[in-house]
Amino acid sequence: xxxxxxxxxxxxxxxxxxxxxxxxxxxxxxxxxxxxxxxxxxxxxxxxxxxxxxxxxxxxxxxxxxxxxxxxxxxxxxxxxxxxxxxxxxxxxxxxxxxxxxxxxxxxxxxxxx
Amino acid sequence: xxxxxxxxxxxxxxxxxxxxxxxxxxxxxxxxxxxxxxxxxxxxxxxxxxxxxxxxxxxxxxxxxxxxxxxxxxxxxxxxxxxxxxxxxxxxxxxxxxxxxxxxxxxxxxxxxxxxxxxxxxxxxxxxxxxxxxxxxxxx
Numbered sequence: 001x002x003x004x005x006x007x008x009x010x011x012x013x014x015x016x017x018x019x020x021x022x023x024x025x026x027x028x029x030x031x032x033x034x035x036x037x038x039x040x041x042x043x044x045x046x047x048x049x050x051x052x053x054x055x056x057x058x059x060x061x062x063x064x065x066x067x068x069x070x071x072x073x074x075x076x077x078x079x080x081x082x083x084x085x086x087x088x089x090x091x092x093x094x095x096x097x098x099x100x101x102x103x104x105x106x107x108x109x110x111x112x113x114x
Numbered sequence: 115x116x117x118x119x120x121x122x123x124x125x126x127x128x129x130x131x132x133x134x135x136x137x138x139x140x141x142x143x144x145x146x147x148x149x150x151x152x153x154x155x156x157x158x159x160x161x162x163x164x165x166x167x168x169x170x171x172x173x174x175x176x177x178x179x180x181x182x183x184x185x186x187x188x189x190x191x192x193x194x195x196x197x198x199x200x201x202x203x204x205x206x207x208x209x210x211x212x213x214x215x216x217x218x219x220x221x222x223x224x225x226x227x228x229x230x231x232x233x234x235x236x237x238x239x240x241x242x243x244x245x246x247x248x249x250x251x252x253x254x
Contacts, residue, residue: 005200005204005207006197006200006201009193009196009197009200012193013190013193016186016189016190016193017186019143019186020182020183020186023143023147023182026147026151027147027150027151027154027175027179030154047147051140051143051144054140054189055136055140058136058189058192058193058196059133059136061196061200062129062132062133062136062196064204065129065196065199065200065203065204066126066129068203068204068205068206069125069129069199069203069204069205070125070203070205071124071125071203073202074202074203074205074208076208076209076212077212078212078215078216078219080216081215081216081219081220081223082219084219084220084223085219085220085222085223085226087223088222088223088226088227089222089226091226091227091230092226092229092230095230095233
């Protein structure tokens, strides 16, 4: 859920770049000797579309934040689960170590040279 | 108590300022763009000479184009501020992320313990056989 909202904000950033680019292309077009009317129409519709999309998306995000934000810091944590998991991994590592020592002892005893 | 009342107001004020910045920047882009297009029209009658008028319109277009770019950069800053506010204050998403991470860690812990239990059971069976062999030999 959080990633979707952050991703949509990144799309908004790209749209802002498109807005500026379209504005520049539209202003540049009349300076040419031969105007491309269809290009102008496309760029203009893209410009207005992007501007309204940017405005509606950012308004929606601000409206959502007005509903969910409390002004208090979040006090949730994953520390307990991380600690339990770390202890389990330590147990596995200890068992691996002990089995390794047992294996070395058996190999030493079974080595015909000793 | 008074400090608790201050925090929600600052949150409200901050979000209202975001709204205002959004509206101002969008209006700035649209107004300046429209004015540039209007200025591009060549007038037949001018109060000053054509050269002066052209120079003045040239400068005006530069300023308005700079305003459009400034408004665009201000919008990018607003998006950055919104991302930061979202990460810190979107409690439903933070709760979901914490629950998801807890579930992942809990599943990993259970898998480790399950494998250790299976290992213990296998070693116990082997140990039983080894003890039988040892205690029935002449080396006990």
